[in-house]
Amino acid sequence: MPELPEVETMVRGIRDALTGAVLVDVAPGESRCRPICMEPDFKTIRKICRNQQVTGVRRRAKRIVIDLENSHSFVIEPRMTGLMLTQDPPTRDHLRFQWILEYMGKRASVWFWDQRGLGTLRLVSREQLAEMFAPDRLGPDALEMTVEECRERFRQTQRAVKVALLDQKVVAGIGNLYASEILHRAGIHPVRPANTLSLVKIRRLHAATAEILTEAIRYEGSTLSDGTYRNALNHDGSYQNQHRVYAKAGSRCPSCGRGTIERIVQAQRSTFYCARCQK
DNA sequence: CCCCAGTCCTGCGGGC
DNA sequence: TGCCCGCAGGACTGGG
Numbered sequence: 221m222p223e224l225p226e227v228e229t230m231v232r233g234i235r236d237a238l239t240g241a242v243l244v245d246v247a248p249g250e251s252r253c254r255p256i257c258m259e260p261d262f263k264t265i266r267k268i269c270r271n272q273q274v275t276g277v278r279r280r281a282k283r284i285v286i287d288l289e290n291s292h293s294f295v296i297e298p299r300m301t302g303l304m305l306t307q308d309p310p311t312r313d314h315l316r317f318q319w320i321l322e323y324m325g326k327r328a329s330v331w332f333w334d335q336r337g338l339g340t341l342r343l344v345s346r347e348q349l350a351e352m353f354a355p356d357r358l359g360p361d362a363l364e365m366t367v368e369e370c371r372e373r374f375r376q377t378q379r380a381v382k383v384a385l386l387d388q389k390v391v392a393g394i395g396n397l398y399a400s401e402i403l404h405r406a407g408i409h410p411v412r413p414a415n416t417l418s419l420v421k422i423r424r425l426h427a428a429t430a431e432i433l434t435e436a437i438r439y440e441g442s443t444l445s446d447g448t449y450r451n452a453l454n455h456d457g458s459y460q461n462q463h464r465v466y467a468k469a470g471s472r473c474p475s476c477g478r479g480t481i482e483r484i485v486q487a488q489r490s491t492f493y494c495a496r497c498q499k
Numbered sequence: 500c501c502c503c504a505g506t507c508c509t510g511c512g513g514g515c
Numbered sequence: 516t517g518c519c520c521g522c523a524g525g526a527c528t529g530g531g
Contacts, residue, residue: 221524254508282525299525301509314509336508338525379501388526396524444523448510488503489524 222298223282224362224393225436226449226457230304231279233452234330237306238274238286241323245270249315249332256316257340265343268292274321280353281361281392286319291346296332301448302339309333310454317341335448362393362429370426374414381417381425382410383487394429397442397466400492402428404465404475409498410484410491435462465492473497 222230246269248255248262258265272288279285284304286294296304302316309315309331316339317332332341344352352358360369373390374381384390385399394402403410406428408421417425436442441457443449444467450456464474469483469492479496 223525257507297525299507300523334508335510338508340526377500383502386525 221300221395221397221444222302222441222449223395223398224279224433225398225439225459226441227282227284227298227393228279228437229440229451229457230298231277231284234284234304234306235277237321237328237330238277238319241274241321241328243269243272243274243288243319244322244327245320247318247320249317250312254337256334256337258317259340259342259344268343269294281358281388282395285349292343293346293349295342295344295349295352297340298334299336299338299340301335303331303333303448303450303454304452305331305333305450305454306452307454310450357389359387359389359391362391363433365391365426365429367423367426370429371419371422374417374422374425376415378413378415380411380486381408381414382491384414386487386489391429393433396489397444397463398432398436400466401463402432404493404498405432407498409495410486410493435459465494468492 246266269288269292272290274286275289276287282297284296296302310333314333314335315331316334319330321328321330359373374384377384382399382403385394385402386396406421406424408417408425436459439457439459439462440451441449442460442463443456444460465481468481471481473479473481473494473496476494476496479494481492481494484491
């Protein structure tokens with residue numbers, strides 16, 4: 221499930237193939253399944269982007285942004301199972317989109333592959349892009365948020381801190397897996413109302429967010445047992461070996477060595493925590 | 500403001 | 516062994 225570290229890894233993996241290259245063409249993939257959400261339609265996308273130079277590739281929260289010289293940008297949301305690949309995809313039947321590039325006379329391709337097809341692909345103008353990423357629709361990036369922003373944002377809601385962490389308007393980039401890992405690192409109980417966190421806890425939450433996400437990027441993200449997430453070269457990430465609580469219900473807490481990892485459900489999602497470490 | 504259930508989707512694993 | 520069901524969840528929507 222691509223969250224910030226997985227999307228960052230994808231962006232780093234495809235950046236060299238795209239930046240500075242000319243997008244000579246695009247192709248709709250070979251999927252025989254229901255088409256993914258694509259806006260505008262493929263023909264219009266092709267008309268706008270053909271023969272444009274790619275000026276940059278970046279990440280915004282859990283989205284991949286590919287900028288073109290005509291000030292349009294592709295915005296890709298991988299959601300659950302979307303992947304950006306420079307190598308041949310795992311299977312050809314879930315291919316959703318192909319960018320065909322030329323740089324110094326050499327051809328290359330980047331693919332969007334998505335098993336479940338919940339991902340989205342849009343080509344937007346600069347104005348539409350600004351609208352998508354407006355502050356009232358997307359909070360600060362989890363890796364760029366300051367302690368002051370963190371305090372201010374969590375003070376404004378009495379929702380459980382875990383639920384607030386998943387709200388992309390509060391802070392952008394964290395999903396279900398890293399929310400549990402971050403709260404465990406910070407020593408904060410997931411059901412605690414966000415606005416009751418002391419300044420000390422806010423500082424710990426802020427530091428744990430940066431630490432966990434930075435570490436996960438270093439390990440190129442988490443590939444779970446469902447096996448769908450992979451980097452641009454179609455290799456597994458390895459941060460799953462560093463998980464301390466996620467999907468570990470019933471096992472001993474690796475931090476205190478005495479507590480047992482519990483599983484609860486919040487906002488219809490699983491939360492994992494150690495009641496001894498997290499107060 | 501906040502919560503909940505439902506929606507999209509595929510693959511996998513538990514239970515019978 | 517095979518089949519059905521439930522579960523996984525990111526973002527969004529509609530109702531309370």
